[in-house]
Amino acid sequence: MKQFMAMLSRNKNKDPPPAKLLDLAGQLCQDLQSSSPSLEKLVEAMLGCKHKMHFLTNIHVVRACVFVHVRNGRHDAACRLLEYCKAEEKKELVQLWHEIHYRRAMEKHHTDFLTPLQKFRCRKRNPPPISLCPEGLKSRNYSDEVRQQLRRFAAEVTTHPNKEQREGLARDMNLQPTQVYNWFANYRRRQKS
Structure with missing residues (x-):
């Protein structure tokens, strides 16, 4: 930590900062995840310097900053940080986005966990910004072709397929048997109603 702080002050006017400094920041964020006072001090130093945007290209730094913001109740600041960070790991950033909103919902409802339905509703109400997933969220709906095959099977064969039939359909359509x-x-x- 001392080595990082010294290196940070030595390189405060270099643009861009040396890669060694950025790597050290990422490593420290990983190492200090369980030590909250030290992690908070590290995050404060990184977000307070002019190289902030360079640090936010490292997923470990982003995760640490989000963790500190959320623990301190600054959910909006954590969301803003995710919106403008430049880390490449978009899938992880979207997951962090959802975690922030889950935490906010848990605090609102005074609970320690959310049910799958509550998580689903939370994701629907708080979709990630375009900067995190420019191609949009993955659709969980099956393709028209798959739905058509399943409907045809239900109409022509049975609406209660046995295990072998389900496994065969799953294999044919590249799905899991539980799906x-x-x-x-x-x-x-749906047919009942």
């Missing part, structure tokens, strides 16, 4: 099982359960439920 096929759930599709048929939902299909039967």
Whole structure:
């Protein structure tokens, strides 16, 4: 930590900062994850210097900054940080985005965990910004072709496929057997109403 702080003050006017400094910052953020006072001091130093945007290209630094902001109740600051950071690991950034909103929802409802439905609703209400996923969120719906095949099977064969039939359908359509099982359960439920 002392070595990093000394290196940071020595290189405060260099633009861009040396790669060794950025690597050391990422390593320290990983090492100090369990030591909150030291991590907080490190995050403060990185976010307070002019090389802030360079540090935010490292996913470990981003994660540490988000962790500190969320622990201090600054959810909006954590979200803003994710919006303008330049880390390449977009999938992890989207996951962090959701974690921030889960934490906010847990605090709002005074609970220690969220049910899968609450998490789903939280994700729907707080979609990640375009800067985190420019191609948009992955659709969880099956393609028209897959739905058509499943509907055809339900109409022509049975709405209650046995295990072998489900496994065969799953193999043919590149799905998991549980996905096929759930599709048929939902299909039967929709047919009732």
